[in-house]
Amino acid sequence: MPYSFFDIVEKCDNYPYSDSTYYPSSELNDNIPFLLDNDIKVGLLLPSIINALKEYNSLKKPNPFIIEDKFVKFASHLNTFELRTEIVKQLLDTWREEKVFPALSGWRDELYPIYGDSKNPTGVAFVMERCATPLFGVLTFGVHLNGYIRTERGQLKMWIAKRAKTKPTWPGWLDNIVAGGIPYTLSVTESVIKEAMEEASLSIEIAEKAVPVGAISYFITTQKGLQPEIQYVYDLEMPPDVEPKPFDGEVECFYLWDMDELIKHIKTDEFKPNCALVIIDFLIRHSIINPDNEPDYLNILNRIHRRLDFPTKTI
Amino acid sequence: MPYSFFDIVEKCDNYPYSDSTYYPSSELNDNIPFLLDNDIKVGLLLPSIINALKEYNSLKKPNPFIIEDKFVKFASHLNTFELRTEIVKQLLDTWREEKVFPALSGWRDELYPIYGDSKNPTGVAFVMERCATPLFGVLTFGVHLNGYIRTERGQLKMWIAKRAKTKPTWPGWLDNIVAGGIPYTLSVTESVIKEAMEEASLSIEIAEKAVPVGAISYFITTQKGLQPEIQYVYDLEMPPDVEPKPFDGEVECFYLWDMDELIKHIKTDEFKPNCALVIIDFLIRHSIINPDNEPDYLNILNRIHRRLDFPTKTI
Numbered sequence: 001m002p003y004s005f006f007d008i009v010e011k012c013d014n015y016p017y018s019d020s021t022y023y024p025s026s027e028l029n030d031n032i033p034f035l036l037d038n039d040i041k042v043g044l045l046l047p048s049i050i051n052a053l054k055e056y057n058s059l060k061k062p063n064p065f066i067i068e069d070k071f072v073k074f075a076s077h078l079n080t081f082e083l084r085t086e087i088v089k090q091l092l093d094t095w096r097e098e099k100v101f102p103a104l105s106g107w108r109d110e111l112y113p114i115y116g117d118s119k120n121p122t123g124v125a126f127v128m129e130r131c132a133t134p135l136f137g138v139l140t141f142g143v144h145l146n147g148y149i150r151t152e153r154g155q156l157k158m159w160i161a162k163r164a165k166t167k168p169t170w171p172g173w174l175d176n177i178v179a180g181g182i183p184y185t186l187s188v189t190e191s192v193i194k195e196a197m198e199e200a201s202l203s204i205e206i207a208e209k210a211v212p213v214g215a216i217s218y219f220i221t222t223q224k225g226l227q228p229e230i231q232y233v234y235d236l237e238m239p240p241d242v243e244p245k246p247f248d249g250e251v252e253c254f255y256l257w258d259m260d261e262l263i264k265h266i267k268t269d270e271f272k273p274n275c276a277l278v279i280i281d282f283l284i285r286h287s288i289i290n291p292d293n294e295p296d297y298l299n300i301l302n303r304i305h306r307r308l309d310f311p312t313k314t315i
Numbered sequence: 316m317p318y319s320f321f322d323i324v325e326k327c328d329n330y331p332y333s334d335s336t337y338y339p340s341s342e343l344n345d346n347i348p349f350l351l352d353n354d355i356k357v358g359l360l361l362p363s364i365i366n367a368l369k370e371y372n373s374l375k376k377p378n379p380f381i382i383e384d385k386f387v388k389f390a391s392h393l394n395t396f397e398l399r400t401e402i403v404k405q406l407l408d409t410w411r412e413e414k415v416f417p418a419l420s421g422w423r424d425e426l427y428p429i430y431g432d433s434k435n436p437t438g439v440a441f442v443m444e445r446c447a448t449p450l451f452g453v454l455t456f457g458v459h460l461n462g463y464i465r466t467e468r469g470q471l472k473m474w475i476a477k478r479a480k481t482k483p484t485w486p487g488w489l490d491n492i493v494a495g496g497i498p499y500t501l502s503v504t505e506s507v508i509k510e511a512m513e514e515a516s517l518s519i520e521i522a523e524k525a526v527p528v529g530a531i532s533y534f535i536t537t538q539k540g541l542q543p544e545i546q547y548v549y550d551l552e553m554p555p556d557v558e559p560k561p562f563d564g565e566v567e568c569f570y571l572w573d574m575d576e577l578i579k580h581i582k583t584d585e586f587k588p589n590c591a592l593v594i595i596d597f598l599i600r601h602s603i604i605n606p607d608n609e610p611d612y613l614n615i616l617n618r619i620h621r622r623l624d625f626p627t628k629t630i
Contacts, residue, residue: 189607212606212607214599214600214616215613215616217616284528287526287527287528291504291527291547292502292527292630295629295630296629297630301529301532302532302620302622305617305620306622307617307621308617312613313613315606315607315609315612
């Protein structure tokens with residue numbers, strides 16, 4: 001029994017809504033906001049994290065965090081990018097050494113920006129190791145690319161990647177041909193071009209033809225924690241004679257599927273959840289999912305543009 | 316000093332957010348939900364409406380509404396499409412006769428569906444005269460069409476309508492070439508085709524080439540009341556030799572503008588607010604507004620897909 005498109009959307013955007021139309025309240029709601037020293041909310045902390053933070057805090061003078069029943073915030077002396085970044089690094093190094101959280105075993109050595117400090121022209125308040133972001137429930141940013149071709153008869157086909165079985169996250173699941181987080185040091189477009197080379201062996205000349213067409217947002221919870229995410233979406237109409245090829249070992253192989261085949265694999269839940277959402281957005285923009293054939297059209301559009309109440313990346 | 320795209324979005328999506336990131340609480344928050352007999356929330360009632368409802372309710376036995384401090388709902392005997400529709404009609408006829416609300420002077424004789432009754436296969440709980448919908452803060456549905464051409468050099472131009480000075484609403488403002496509410500009796504696609512003929516003299520053959528590409532949603536408050544709205548969005552690449560022409564007197568004239576000219580008129584706030592949002596969505600989907608040139612890219616995408624916590628149209 002295949003899933004509906006809306007089922008697939010709900011598998012990705014699975015964090016409860018406060019107004020409970022979609023999900024009843026759950027233990028996932030037992031979190032408190034994580035604030036900057038300027039009181040801007042930048043994350044959400046589950047009880048297990050709060051307990052570990054309390055322990056860390058009690059051993060460190062002056063206390064780096066103010067931990068109350070209703071919130072945790074940076075102490076007022078931690079009021080710059082450098083100071084916040086350093087204390088978070090020390091904290092994570094400690095937790096990693098002591099193996100407090102399994103999520104930290106997937107250390108990437110990639111720094112992700114957390115926004116919310118208007119004193120900094122980029123808005124970045126501090127940066128944090130990528131694999132730690134679900135522990136703090138901070139908003140992260142990525143970019144996904146729909147690589148497609150249009151046949152001579154005008155039929156759409158999409159290139160799809162199968163993730164290597166050795167990947168630490170979502171091994172063997174289906175994926176967009178290019179997708180990745182946006183590290184602190186790169187712009188959105190630079191990230192697309194870099195990932196296009198690393199993941200699909202696409203030349204700069206090809207990758208530069210990718211065009212930005214919007215963004216999706218959702219809030220997924222996994223065993224790792226809380227992941228509010230925004231993915232910039234790019235479309236790339238590929239020349240028919242260019243095939244994506246695995247380059248860095250993260251992709252097992254690529255498929256070129258017509259829309260029927262593509263939809264079949266979405267509805268059998270073979271895609272990494274957020275990649276399915278990127279494709280559903282593509283199918284809506286290309287009229288394949290439309291108001292006449294999809295009863296959940298409006299709900300899907302709403303859910304894949306979820307409002308995430310955190311400061312966002314600007315340029 | 317022209318407005319930014321985000322300023323223009325905020326002029327349309329101007330109802331406060333409950334989490335107050337965008338707007339502080341205001342008297343607009345002093346409303347209570349309007350519920351069906353099954354407790355599904357279908358609207359929001361401002362204090363002035365509640366007072367008038369109380370007066371009407373006290374004169375009518377059995378009372379059609381249950382009016383509490385925290386909500387107003389249909390009495391349990393009003394549990395079918397016909398019964399709810401009839402009592403709302405009687406109520407509005409009374410208010411119209413007694414000139415209780417100026418909004419009702421713009422009577423249209425068009426019935427709009429209110430969703431939320433799953434006992435009915437269409438989901439429609441009752442229908443209501445179009446001009447009364449802002450009094451009840453019920454969700455309404457429309458369809459807007461971007462009529463554009465691509466020149467031989469690949470340059471995009473868009474057809475724009477100037478609303479007649481005699482129109483009761485937004486006279487003289489700029490508009491999409493085809494736009495309108497979706498009446499109870501028509502499907503989305505049927506509405507597009509009907510409006511394309513009535514507003515722009517487009518033949519069925521041309522109008523049928525319009526393709527659905529998504530929907531925008533926002534919550535606007537005007538002097539008339541509270542208007543949470545969803546607009547299905549269609550794009551129509553027009554043949555270069557076809558010009559839209561006024562047909563029913565609602566349009567003064569049409570313009571064909573390149574993207575620079577179009578953006579100039581958006582930023583000087585000459586467009587009816589929701590039409591500006593439809594075009595901003597077009598500009599995002601066509602990479603003209605993009606992450607590299609628009610600091611508010613993510614905020615704009617979020618605001619034009621606002622979550623409206625009411626049951627929606629399905630098919």
